[in-house]
Amino acid sequence: xxxxxxPSDATLLEERQPALGLPFLGRAPEAFMRLVxxxxxxxxxxxxxxxxxxxxxxxxxxxxxxxxRIYLLGSGATLAPLRMVxxxxxxxxxxxxxxxxxxxLARGSGVNQTKAALYIYNGYIPLRTAAGKFITAALAIGSGxxxxxxxxxxxxxxxxxxxxGRRMRLSRDRMRLIAPVGAAAGxxxxxxxxxxxxxxxxxxxIGRWTAGILGSVVLSAVSSVVVMRWFLGxxxxxxxxxxxxxxxxxxxxxxxxxxxxxxxxxxFSSGVATLRPRCRALPRWTQYFQPAIAGLLIGIIAVLGAPxxxxxxxxxxxxxxxxxxxxxxxxxxxGLKIIATLLSFVSGTPGGMFAPTLxxxxxxxxxxxxxxxxxxxxxxxSPGTYALVxxxxxxxxxxxxxxxxxxxxLEVSGNYSIILPVLIANTFAYLIxxxxxxxxxxxxxxxxxxxxLPSMEEQREEGTLRVEDxxxxxxxxxxxxxxxANDSLDQVLQAWDAKFPEVRLVRMDPTGWSxxxxxxxxxxxxxxxxxxxxxxxxxxxxxLFLHPDNPLETALRYVDRWPLLPVVxxxxxxxxxxxxxxEDVLRRYQxxxxxxxxx
Amino acid sequence: MPEPQEDTQSAGGVKRQFRSYLRRxxxxxxxxxxxxxxxxxxxxxxxxxxxxxxxxxxxxxxxRGSADLKQGHFESAVTEFxxxxxxxxxxxxxxxxxxxxxxxxxxxxxxxxxxINLWDREPENGLVNLELARIAAQKRETDQxxxxxxxxxxxxxxxxxxxxxxxxxxxxIEYLLNIKAKAQAQAELIALAANLEDEPVQQTxxxxxxxxxxxxxxxxxxxxxxxxxxxxxxxxxxxxxLSAFQLGRYSLAENYLQDAVSTNPNDAPSAARLxxxxxxxxxxxxxxxxxxxxRDGIVLEAFVAAGQRLESCSAAGAxxxxxxxxxxxxxxxxxxxxxxxxxxxxxxxxxxxxxxxxMELVFGIERQTSSACGAASEKDAALLLIAKLHEGN
Numbered sequence: 001x002x003x004x005x006x007p008s009d010a011t012l013l014e015e016r017q018p019a020l021g022l023p024f025l026g027r028a029p030e031a032f033m034r035l036v037x038x039x040x041x042x043x044x045x046x047x048x049x050x051x052x053x054x055x056x057x058x059x060x061x062x063x064x065x066x067x068x069r070i071y072l073l074g075s076g077a078t079l080a081p082l083r084m085v086x087x088x089x090x091x092x093x094x095x096x097x098x099x100x101x102x103x104x105l106a107r108g109s110g111v112n113q114t115k116a117a118l119y120i121y122n123g124y125i126p127l128r129t130a131a132g133k134f135i136t137a138a139l140a141i142g143s144g145x146x147x148x149x150x151x152x153x154x155x156x157x158x159x160x161x162x163x164x165g166r167r168m169r170l171s172r173d174r175m176r177l178i179a180p181v182g183a184a185a186g187x188x189x190x191x192x193x194x195x196x197x198x199x200x201x202x203x204x205x206i207g208r209w210t211a212g213i214l215g216s217v218v219l220s221a222v223s224s225v226v227v228m229r230w231f232l233g234x235x236x237x238x239x240x241x242x243x244x245x246x247x248x249x250x251x252x253x254x255x256x257x258x259x260x261x262x263x264x265x266x267x268f269s270s271g272v273a274t275l276r277p278r279c280r281a282l283p284r285w286t287q288y289f290q291p292a293i294a295g296l297l298i299g300i301i302a303v304l305g306a307p308x309x310x311x312x313x314x315x316x317x318x319x320x321x322x323x324x325x326x327x328x329x330x331x332x333x334x335g336l337k338i339i340a341t342l343l344s345f346v347s348g349t350p351g352g353m354f355a356p357t358l359x360x361x362x363x364x365x366x367x368x369x370x371x372x373x374x375x376x377x378x379x380x381x382s383p384g385t386y387a388l389v390x391x392x393x394x395x396x397x398x399x400x401x402x403x404x405x406x407x408x409x410l411e412v413s414g415n416y417s418i419i420l421p422v423l424i425a426n427t428f429a430y431l432i433x434x435x436x437x438x439x440x441x442x443x444x445x446x447x448x449x450x451x452x453l454p455s456m457e458e459q460r461e462e463g464t465l466r467v468e469d470x471x472x473x474x475x476x477x478x479x480x481x482x483x484x485a486n487d488s489l490d491q492v493l494q495a496w497d498a499k500f501p502e503v504r505l506v507r508m509d510p511t512g513w514s515x516x517x518x519x520x521x522x523x524x525x526x527x528x529x530x531x532x533x534x535x536x537x538x539x540x541x542x543x544l545f546l547h548p549d550n551p552l553e554t555a556l557r558y559v560d561r562w563p564l565l566p567v568v569x570x571x572x573x574x575x576x577x578x579x580x581x582x583e584d585v586l587r588r589y590q591x592x593x594x595x596x597x598x599x
Numbered sequence: 600m601p602e603p604q605e606d607t608q609s610a611g612g613v614k615r616q617f618r619s620y621l622r623r624x625x626x627x628x629x630x631x632x633x634x635x636x637x638x639x640x641x642x643x644x645x646x647x648x649x650x651x652x653x654x655x656x657x658x659x660x661x662x663r664g665s666a667d668l669k670q671g672h673f674e675s676a677v678t679e680f681x682x683x684x685x686x687x688x689x690x691x692x693x694x695x696x697x698x699x700x701x702x703x704x705x706x707x708x709x710x711x712x713x714x715i716n717l718w719d720r721e722p723e724n725g726l727v728n729l730e731l732a733r734i735a736a737q738k739r740e741t742d743q744x745x746x747x748x749x750x751x752x753x754x755x756x757x758x759x760x761x762x763x764x765x766x767x768x769x770x771x772i773e774y775l776l777n778i779k780a781k782a783q784a785q786a787e788l789i790a791l792a793a794n795l796e797d798e799p800v801q802q803t804x805x806x807x808x809x810x811x812x813x814x815x816x817x818x819x820x821x822x823x824x825x826x827x828x829x830x831x832x833x834x835x836x837x838x839x840x841l842s843a844f845q846l847g848r849y850s851l852a853e854n855y856l857q858d859a860v861s862t863n864p865n866d867a868p869s870a871a872r873l874x875x876x877x878x879x880x881x882x883x884x885x886x887x888x889x890x891x892x893x894r895d896g897i898v899l900e901a902f903v904a905a906g907q908r909l910e911s912c913s914a915a916g917a918x919x920x921x922x923x924x925x926x927x928x929x930x931x932x933x934x935x936x937x938x939x940x941x942x943x944x945x946x947x948x949x950x951x952x953x954x955x956x957x958m959e960l961v962f963g964i965e966r967q968t969s970s971a972c973g974a975a976s977e978k979d980a981a982l983l984l985i986a987k988l989h990e991g992n
Contacts, residue, residue, distance in 0.1 A: 042624050049631045056635075056642045063649045075656045077681035168627060227639075231646050235689055239716050315685065322712035 043174055044215055047181050050164060051220035054157035054185035055227025058149075061134055061156060061190075062232065065149055068142020069311065084144065084302040084310065088295025091143030095136050095349055096288045103132020106350045110155025112446050114183045115205050115453050123162055123175035130159035136350040140291070144310035146298055146340035148355020150190040157186020157224070180205045181216045188221035189228040191354070192237060196408040197221045203401050204442065207456040236412060238318045241384025243415045253379055254421040257368045257386060258393055258428025264364055265397025265433045268338050268357075269441045275346040277448050290347035298340045308333055309340040312355035317362040317391075321384035325363075327370025334363035353441075357398050358391045365390015385421070388413050392422045397429035400440035405430075467555050468548035470588035471567045471578035478576060479504045479516070479534060486530035489521040503564045506534050507574060513545050513566045514538040548577055556585050657686035661693055668696060673703035691717060698730065707734050725754035729767055736774055744774065765794055765801075769808070776811050784812045792817060799825040803835045810838060810845075818842040822855075833863035840869055840876075847988045849876045878981035884958060885989060895947040898954050902942045904978045905961040906935055912972040931964050962986035 072087040073079050099107050106129060117125045137152035161182025165175050180201050188197035198214075198221050206213060245251075279290055301309055308316040320330055341356035369386025373379055388409055395405035409422045439447075443455040479488050492504055502518040516538060524530065524537065544558050545566045558565060559582035569575040664679030680697035687693060694713050701710035711734050717727045732747030748771040756763035768791050775784035788808055795801045802825035809818035822839035825832060840855035856873035859866055880886070884897040909932055941950075942957050965983045969975060975983070 045628065046631075049635060052635050053638065056638050059642055060645065063645060066649070066653075070652075070656070075682065075685075076660070076678070077685060078678050164631075231642065233689075239712075241712070242715075322709065322716075324709045324712070 040212055043170070043177075043212070044219055046164065046168065046170075046178075047185075047216040047220040048223045050157070050161040050178070050182050051185040051188075051223030052227055053160050053164070054153075054182055054220065055189045055224035057130070057134070057156050057160060058153045058186055058189035058224065059228055059231045061138060061149060061153060064134065064138035065142045065312075068138050069144075072143045073310070079302070079307055079310075081303045084307060085296060085299035088144040088299050088310070089292045090295075091139050092145070092291030092293070092295035092347070092349065093288070095140055096291045098132065098136050099291075099348060099350065100287060103128065103136060105129040106132030106136050107348050108350065108445070109151035109345075109353050110158075111151055111183075111204065111442055112449065112451070112453065113155055114158040114179050115442070115446070116451055117158060117162060117179040118176050118205060119453050120451065122172055123165060123177070123179045125155070125159040125162040125179055127159055127163040130156045130163075133159070133350055137352070140344070140349045140351045141311055143295065144298060144302065145291070145295060145344040145349050145351060146309055146311070146313075146337060146356055147344050147349060147351025147353070148312045148358075149352060150187055150354035151352030152350060153186040153190030154183045154352075155186065157182040157184070157189070157220075161185070161220075177206070177213060177216065180213075181220045184217045185220035185224035189224040191408075192225065192228065192234075193408060193411045194218075194221040194225045195411050196404050199407050200401055200404040203403055204399075204456050207454065236414065237314055238321055238412065240388070240413050240415065241321050241382050243385045243388070243413065243417045244380050244382075245385075245417060245421060246380035248420075250379055250381060251420060251424050253369075253372045253376070253381065254386075254389055254425045255428055256372065257365055257389060258425035259432060260368050261361065261364055261390060261393030261425065262397045262429035262432025262436075264334065264338070264360065265394055265429060266436045268342070268360065268394075268398050269433070269437050269444070271338065271342045272345060272441060273437075273444045273448075275342060276445070279346045279348070280448075287348065291344075291349040294343040294347035294349060297343050301336055301340055306333060306336045309337050313337070313359040314355065317359055317387065320362050320366045321387045323366075323383045325366070327367045327374070327383075330363045330367035330370060334360050334367060337363065353399070357394045360398075361391040361394030362387040363390070365393065381421070385418065388418060389421045389425050393425045393429040396426035397433040398441060400430065400433065400442075402426060402430045465552040465588060465592055466548065467546050467550045467552055467567055467580060468578075470552055470555070470584045471548065471580045472584060474505070474566070474576050474579045477503075477505050477564060477579050479506045481506055481508050481533065481535035481538075483534055484531045485521055485524040485534070485537065488516070488534055489518070489525055489530075492518050492521060505564060505566050505576075505579065506538055507576075508535060508538065508542060509574065512542045512573065513568075514542050515562060515564055517563075545573060546580065552585060552588060555580055559585055653686040657683045657690065657693065659683075660686070661690075661696070664696060664700065668700050668703070671703065673700045676700035677704060691720065695726065702730065702733075707737060710734065722750070723755050725751050725756040725760075725763055725767070728754050729770070732771075732774075741778060745771075748774065761794070765791065768794075769804070772808050772812075776808070781812050784808075785814050788812055788814065788817065792821065795821075797824075797828065799829040799832060799835065802828075803832065803838060806835065806838045806842070810842060813845075815842045815845040819846065831858070831862050833859055833866060836862060837866055837869045840872060844872055844876055847984075849879045849984075849988075852876045853880060875977065875981055875984065878977055879984050879988070882978065882981050883985045883988070884954060885985075891948070892944075894954065895944050898947060898957050899942060899944065901961045901982055902935075902939075902957050904976075904982065905964040906939070908968050908975060908979050909935060909964050912968040915972055931960070931967060934960055935964065962989075 068091075072091060073083050105113065105126065110133060113125065113129070117123055133152045133155050137147070137149065141147055141149055158179040159182070161178045162175075164182075165178035170178065183205060184197050184201040187200060188194040191197055198217050201217055202209060202213070206217075282290070298310060316333070319325065320333075325333070337356060337360045341353070341360070344351060345353065366383040366387040368390070369379075369381060369383050372386075373383075391412070392405045392409035395408055396402045399405070405426050406419075406422050409418060410416065440455065443453070446453045479491065483491070488504070503515050504517075506514045506516055508514050514534075516534065524532065529537070543562045543565065545568045546555055546558075547570050548567055549570075555565065559580065564579055564581050566576055567578040567580055569577055660679045660683035664676045664683060667673075667676035667679060677697060677700045680693055680700055683693045684690065684697065694717055698710045698713035698717070701707075701713065710730070714727055714731050714734065717724065718731060721727065728747045728751035732744050732751055735741075735743035735747055748767065751767045752764050752771065768787060772784050772787045772791065775781075775787060788805070791808070792805055795805050802821045806818045806821035806825065809815070809821060819839055819842035822835045822842060825835040826839060829835065836855050836859035840852050840859050843849070843852035843855055853873060853876045856869050856876060859869040860873055863869075882897055882901060884894045884901065886894075889897070913932070938957065938960060941953060947953055947957075961982060962985075965975070965979055965986055969979070969983055
């Protein structure tokens with residue numbers, strides 16, 4: 001497809017850039033600066049800084065969580081029962097006051113807020129939100145609420161990036177993008193997994209790939225991970241067990257895990273979808289106590305024998321991977337973690353869903369693996385392998401990020417052998433979850449908040465109209481380049497049909513296509529240029545051509561400029577597959593709208 | 600009043616110019632870099648505080664865990680080492696001690712997970728290989744156990760490597776003996792003997808292991824080495840006596856066993872063995888130092904003893920029923936009865952070849968009755984040993 005370039009961002013930047021003001025050097029430095037600091041390039045450099053700042057912030061966030069944990073719950077592996085009850089309850093009270101009076105935007109996970117910044121607020125996220133998220137989430141996770149640090153890190157990164165973008169006075173397009181760039185940096189640093197972070201932000205927040213977006217997101221993610229590893233080391237979050245798949249038939253066992261994980265995801269997301277609006281509908285004064293009550297109930301669960309449900313729970317994921325729980329205990333922990341996370345999240349306590357999702361997935365995976373081993377002792381997969389696969393399963397089923405879920409497990413495990421089990425199990429979980437709960441959890445939360453953000457999942461599933469859906473066969477619209485104007489006019493008049501536009505396509509061998517109207521031919525004949533061939537008359541006036549698989553919206557951009565466009569084969573641009581006009585495009589859109597309404 | 604206006608204008612211009620400079624990318628980048636450096640320095644300072652606290656807490660829990668581990672309080676040790684690992688998840692020492700404590704609690708599967716992780720990090724660590732070998736041995740995974748034992752023998756050890764490697768080899772030999780892999784145990788024992796120091800205790804233990812592996816020659820050699828330094832060590836004397844006894848060197852065995860019994864009168868097995876050795880010496884008609892009359896007397900006594908043994912064995916077999924005890928070949932009784940009139944002092948003197956014929960029959964009877972009727976009298980046991988001694992001659 002031959003598309004004329006749009007006005008570039010560079011042009012916009014040049015227009016508003018002040019003169020350099022160094023007269024003794026003439027215009028040369030200015031030209032050099034314009035070349036080097038075009039906004040798109042500058043944005044890439046800025047992405048690195050965003051990554052660095054986000055990485056440093058996430059490191060501080062991790063310190064804060066650790067300190068909160070030590071001072072609120074104690075430094076030992078076994079916690080005192082009184083602390084287990086009091087710490088999350090009292091912290092819940094403080095968090096409620098802070099969220100209601102000081103940081104109202106700190107509530108929730110942070111993913112939707114970043115999406116809202118992209119689609120509604122032109123990239124604006126107040127810096128205060130980052131501070132609020134930092135303080136309240138650290139307090140919540142450190143005191144034992146069943147939430148994780150990843151989503152808050154994502155929002156902190158996005159908020160920092162947004163603040164930086166505002167100071168830089170970036171263009172509106174760049175400002176919209178800057179929050180996801182910061183989000184990727186925050187998530188990558190929190191997860192120690194740059195690929196997963198990049199994929200998640202592109203898959204769930206931005207929803208599209210371009211070289212510019214990918215470059216910025218990757219640069220910010222990589223620089224944040226480098227900073228994080230500088231301070232906290234490069235070790236993986238878990239000790240990864242040996243992964244083996246001796247017989248392909250064992251994939252059936254992983255499929256079972258996918259089915260169980262899919263059902264658990266539906267239960268988890270249905271719980272969030274049902275309980276969250278009910279909690280929010282309660283009288284306003286109850287919001288002061290909701291996090292505290294959630295904390296109290298989590299503390300009671302912990303005291304009754306499952307302290308593993310408190311906090312992010314990475315230590316216990318690691319233990320589950322290494323066979324330190326029986327499969328019955330693992331199943332109980334998965335169920336209790338769902339309850340604990342529901343309590344924390346629906347009470348409006350700030351914190352993330354990623355870590356609890358991984359926890360539930362790991363426990364469920366190891367439980368299913370353990371139970372299958374009891375029934376079929378010959379299975380070669382260790383509990384650790386099932387736990388790893390289980391993490392991906394819940395990620396695909398609950399967060400509904402299928403690509404990220406696969407790469408996350410690959411990145412965390414560093415082992416390619418796990419790819420087949422992960423693909424199979426994640427696909428089952430994703431399909432079951434989608435089948436039973438058509439709206440993804442992030443979209444449910446957005447709609448509960450009264451926002452209408454684009455759903456990435458729905459966009460992925462949406463049918464796209466293509467040129468081939470609107471084009472019609474080219475029966476009489478083509479003239480030959482060697483014909484003279486007289487002959488061409490005769491041919492046009494002989495095949496005249498009022499239904500079709502007065503324009504004809506001319507195949508310009510070997511260079512491409514052009515077009516000419518009947519009035520233009522008549523003028524040529526009147527001016528005595530009747531013997532002039534169309535090839536010479538139309539030389540240098542070529543028109544754009546389309547391919548059948550181009551999106552219809554591409555055609556829409558050009559049909560008002562050229563009344564008739566050729567649709568040609570990708571193998572041979574001289575071979576005409578059909579033609580398309582503005583009328584054809586509009587008719588198809590009208591039809592599409594009617595189909596959509598009737599559905 | 601033109602001057603203040605000019606001043607104001609120029610001040611505004613400078614301000615505008617300054618702002619325009621600030622907006623320019625190189626300046627922005629310089630400012631961002633400076634900000635990043637400041638932030639980085641601040642986080643580094645914070646990080647030092649954090650790391651110091653983490654190290655302090657990790658060490659505190661580790662010390663408590665180590666103390667509990669030493670006292671055998673494995674449950675508390677596990678909790679404390681787990682707490683220590685919260686602050687230094689990858690600490691080799693913390694993981695190793697936690698795994699040791701888990702072994703103490705017999706939670707081998709959990710310990711194995713830690714050990715295998717430690718092995719991945721340091722495959723040459725002796726202790727980790729040894730523990731993995733022990734776990735594999737308990738799981739009856741012989742190949743894995745042997746692999747880890749051998750790794751441990753050639754691995755790096757803290758402190759005295761020689762001692763640790765030798766002890767590991769000893770443990771491997773004991774394991775091999777337990778699983779009845781005597782040939783492999785003997786090979787390891789030969790390697791062990793080469794590395795044993797001139798310490799009587801070690802040499803005696805080496806001798807014991809050779810004995811268990813039924814390598815009596817090497818066992819005797821090790822006991823002798825030990826006895827050179829400690830001639831009155833009852834264990835070495837008993838071991839040397841047993842080795843010599845098993846080798847059929849009854850005279851030597853008698854010497855060692857006499858010393859062993861006199862050093863340790865409570866050593867009943869040695870005393871019993873001494874008695875048997877003395878009886879063997881006394882009842883062997885093929886000794887070189889005895890006279891013909893003595894030899895004939897011994898043959899007569901042996902022949903009578905064999906006849907009695909045959910009779911008692913047949914009676915026992917008849918009493919318990921033919922199905923339970925296989926009765927000795929009836930041919931032997933007939934042969935014995937046929938030969939009996941010829942086995943007299945004069946008969947033996949007349950026909951010296953009769954000594955061999957008579958003793959062959961005696962040995963045949965003792966072998967048959969021993970397999971058919973089990974344990975015999977001391978005399979019969981001695982005759983059996985003499986039979987074994989002269990087997991093939």
